[in-house]
Amino acid sequence: MALTLALLFLSQALLYTTVTSASVCGRPRIPEGVDVSTMKRVFEIGEEVTLTCEQGYLPSSLTTTRITCTSTGQWTQSNLACSPKMCPIPKQLQPFALGRTEAPFRSALNFSCDDGYVLIGANASHCLHNSSWSHPPPICKAVSCPLPNPPRDGRVVHVRPVTGTKTIYGQEWTYECNPPKAPSHEKGFCNADGSTTEPPVCREVSCSIPTNIPNGFITFAVMRPHGYKEKVKYACNEHYTLEGQAEMQCQNTGNWSSKPVCRAPCTVDIKRGRIFYNARKIWIEDLKPNRVLHGEIVVFYCLDREEKCGYPVSSTCNDGTLPIPLCFEEPGKAVYNLKPKSLPSEIRMCAASPPARTTNSN
Incomplete structure (x- = not known):
């Protein structure tokens, strides 16, 4: 069950009237939130207007702001700013509000439910002038369906126990036929539109x-x-x-x-070298028989020439193919027999392996 939330933030355009004559002043430029309900369209020179915030807005200061129509037809300056009151977003809805915990006056919360659920309550709520919401969040209730009918020559087997005459959206069941017959479809559901899967036909297969x-x-x-x-x-x-x-x-x-x-199993296709296999470090000639099973991992040892250290590279047997890492160099007979301790598998291991290299399929 899920509730979808949309926030609609409404803004009020600046309201003013332009008057060309210098003998009077037009309606002053009014920022958002200032009360204009009693304001005239034309004012005489010297006439004063007291600005206040309209319902649902808070003034920037507690002092009264007055402006005067001057002989130039312009109004004196006002430092009044009106900010909208805020409504706290209910905690259960905050995960849907993109990090917001409150919304300004005149905002709307629009609600909808996922498929298979019915909305109980209002589908919208508005932030009021007193910092409260017009309606509480609704509830999404799962659609109910009538219990399924069994197939002819068969029965319904419910995944979960069922009581009463209805089931709810998301529940499923299986159909079984009397042997040796088989149902034309094996599963049934309570659908999002409140309908129940039609029973299958039992037939021999x-x-x-x-x-x-x-x-x-x-x-x-x-x-x-x-x-x-x-x-x-x-x-x-x-x-x-x-x-x-x-x-x-x-x-x-x-x-x-x-x-x-x-x-298929794999062979390790090298003649000289040491590998790590089955939790053991062994020389290739000691791998008897030379066979690793599909999915098993074999570790080869490569040389980092700059750091003069060895590092392991793994390869996996895949249906008869065990790729040999490109960095692996099979030693010559003389080095292998006379200087085995100089091989990458025997020298100091690198603190960190070089960037991953591809393997070579031989």
């Missing part, structure tokens, strides 16, 4: 004979067409990783849900 998946197999199934909600379970060949749901289910459309996929 059949899914085709299940088939195997590459690098995997069906663990147990009778090779025949399957009915609604019947399941088939898959597994992968050794060292392959199953991705997705292991079980495939016959749906109400007569189609199977998505099959899982068997992702």
Whole structure:
């Protein structure tokens, strides 16, 4: 449930009358908030006017401000300023008011509710001259719907317990049919317009004979067409990783849900070097067998030539492919065999790794 708020700030234009004759003065230029209800349009020379703030505005000082019509047809200066009174925005509405905690006199709060909710109360409120609002904030009440009808040869299963003869917007339920039939649609809702989802049609459906998946197999199934909600379970060949749901289910459309996929393992395609794998730092020749599973991470070591230190770069096995970082340099036989302690994996580690580098797919 949510209440939407809009603030409309109204301003009063400057009111004045221009008179060309120097023997009289026209209506003075009046700033916003000054009371003009009793002010004439033309004044004689020497005539005085007492300026006051109109209802809903506060004067800048407590002293009375008087101005006089001079012989030049101009008015003497006034330092009166009238500022609008403020109405505090109700706390429950402040999150919608863009940081404002109050609004000036004559502002309006306009209210609306999200789809699926009915506004109870006034849809607008105005800031009055006494710093109060004309109407309290309304309430957004969820639309109610009649309880759903069950399908022929089936029933309704509510997600939440229901009492009485109505349900409210946002609630949902599922439809079930007597086996072996399936509903034409499985879910129902109380809609935003107060209507209820029409019950489905119960009909018999059949899914085709299940088939195997590459690098995997069906663990147990009778090779025949399957009915609604019947399941088939898959597994992968050794060292392959199953991705997705292991079980495939016959749906109400007569189609199977998505099959899982068997992702291939990877080999670490270097001849010399040290890696970090499975929480261990190992030489590549000690990785026996040379195999990492799909999704597993292998860390290689690169050299920062400027700082003369080593830094780790990770790579992830993705369905048989393990990219080798571009910064990794495989050492020659002599260095690898005679000076292994000079390799990036063995020297001082850098305090911070250089900017990320792409990897090279070999």
